[in-house]
Amino acid sequence: MKEFRPLSDQGTDSDYLIFTYENEENGWTVKATLNAATEEFFIRTDIGMLEFALVEFITEDFAIFRRNVESRLPALIRDYYVERQNNFSVLLLNKGITTVAWDDILPEQYKGLQRTVSPNDAVRIINGSYMILAYYDRQTRSGLSLMYNILRDDFFAERRIHNFPNLVHDFDSSDVRVLHDSLKKRLVPVLNAIVADMAEPE
Missing domain, CATH: 3.10.110 (Ubiquitin Conjugating Enzyme)
Known part of the structure; x- marks a missing residue:
């Protein structure tokens, strides 16, 4: 897991990285970011050939974001990216x-x-x-x-x-x-x- 830090985009801070989970075996990541322009919180998944946001986590309210992360993200990571047969x-x-x-x-x-x-x-x-x-x-x-x-x-x-x-x-x-x-x-x-x-x- 990485600590809160800015992600630079051509010299400007476009997003702040809040945390990252990485699968060391295949390099897949699930990360939380804050967009500096829209002030929205995101969960983004990168599986190498594709990177995308999980729309159900997008919100401007940090309390809601934190609650959703705590209650839903662990099971999602397990079923979507670890024990994938659970999600067939x-x-x-x-x-x-x-x-x-x-x-x-x-x-x-x-x-x-x-x-x-x-x-x-x-x-x-x-x-x-x-x-x-x-x-x-x-x-x-x-x-x-x-x-x-x-x-x-x-x-x-x-x-x-x-x-x-x-x-x-x-x-x-x-x-x-x-x-x-x-x-x-x-x-x-x-x-x-x-x-x-x-x-x-x-």
């Missing part, structure tokens, strides 16, 4: 994503990209989606993420090169079997392209 929805389970033998086609690491999310251990993100696969290089902030949106019932992917996002359409589908075949055929070529682009100057 019925729609995700019914899709069959967590029952496939994915390890047969998904390497744990590939040319410096580490697998930080696996389909059998998906993580709930935002907008009705789960991140079901991610390969990430923390040093260059580059990698590939694959999501499943339970509201649209579709799979979609994004790549980041030095944190700049672009959609990847190689794995677009709504069928788990089609997704499996696409990953088997196209994962390595897509990762090779990402690694090649990572080597280019920013």
